[in-house]
Amino acid sequence: MIRAVEGVSLDVPRGATVAFVGPSGCGKSTLLKLIAGLLTTSHGSVLVDGQAVTRPLKNVGMAFQNPVLLPWRTVLDNLLLPLEILRENGDPRAPERAAWRERALRLLHTVGLEGSEHRQPRELSGGMRQRVSLCRALIHEPALLLLDEPFAALDAFTREEMWELHQALRLEREFTGVLVTHDLREAVFLADTIYVMRTHPGRLAYVHPVTFAAPRSMADLYSHDGTELIRQMRDEIRPPRGAVA
Template identity: 45%
Template sequence: MVLCFMLSDRVAAPPVIALRAIEKWYGTRDRPVHALSATDLDVGAGELLVLLGPSGCGKTTLLRMIGGLIAPTSGHLSIVGRSLWARGERQSDALADLGMVFQDANLFPWLSIEDNISLPLELKGMSATARRTKAHDLMKLVGISGFEKRWPRELSGGMRQRAAIARALSYDPKILLMDEPFGALDAMTRDAMNLELQRLFLTTEKSIVLVTHSIAEAVFLADRIVLLSPRPGRIDQIITVPFARPRTLELQATAEFQSIVLGLRQRLTEIS
């Protein structure tokens, strides 16, 4: 079942991420593994784009190439008009526009929440007073004010992820990359974090690229969903989600929402 909707106007603007024939092979002891077929993709300014597909299809590989963590085997990748890779080397000017959040919050256990959030600013040479002010502002933004001096072990999983998001936002990147950020959370906390991410998306107007295995989460959050095929990953289809924002959890009970979820589930079954 193929779903087709009109592309949103925002995608017609110059892309903040542009992939042209990006491909990835991994060398192994036995034989090379073709992880991602040559892929073209644009992400628009102020767009929330979700990468969805079966396990092993290359979602995380693609996200990590966009984030500068893995070099592509071939092709060209630009961030806000600047090449991310040149002669196999990451380009720091393009990296400056990227923030990344993983499934594990990856907070340093020996640092307070405030110090975890402000660490990137310390590495950039910002003064202690300015760092503290910025960290407090971000903690308010993500809803964890009052926990500045707590240790990561004293926070719930959802609160640690809020701190990780605040840290990724600390140096004000234009783009936020998120790899299954809520995958380890219970269902109710995950719903709350989906609402929180939508609020941050609307408040900050960042571009976001999110990897998830949850079809319902993808439909709830995305402006567009990029459905990837099994390895070697390729774009099977791109679906534009037609729901206005802000979206409430009640949307998930509607026939239109469930129809899109069902169509994606059927397509995933067909290509898996």
């Protein structure tokens, strides 16, 4: 048996966003799946809202590197998918379709996709699809948003737009966020705390609070503190040649 992660112990305060960064294979996605209840721990426990996670969480939104939209459904019908799943499970939180439609349209407006609700996913660019996928992750107003390299497939400028958009969504409603990313600037822009992980087995190596006030701007990333933090984390993940790890 391989231990994917070991000795990981942390708390995520309600409403905060934490980021995990670290080399490929250090267990970031595994951690996220443990939190979501898609995997179970062999040792230790995961608590969400004080409750042990033993099965897939319901009140969670997830988005991944490649947005998975159903190609035969319009943007709006993709956004309403979580509602249909809740309905089918007889979940009492499933409100009227009209209310959800309203919510979907509001979210599309926030991410700058108003008027796109009847388009097919194939008619959208990668960045637009990723925005729809983010809306879908938030449509049921989850208390917890889990993002696994959500913007990795986007070009640098679209990615920066997505950070600002994420920030706008976060100012609009409260959710707790866990972000996995290889992009250190992204982690600094979005997270309140960044955990740098090491590999074999995956574990937490360094913790960095990020103290820039909200709303954050690109200028924060280019400030002295921003560049210094990014440089430091880069060296922690991949020590400079000649340095002893």
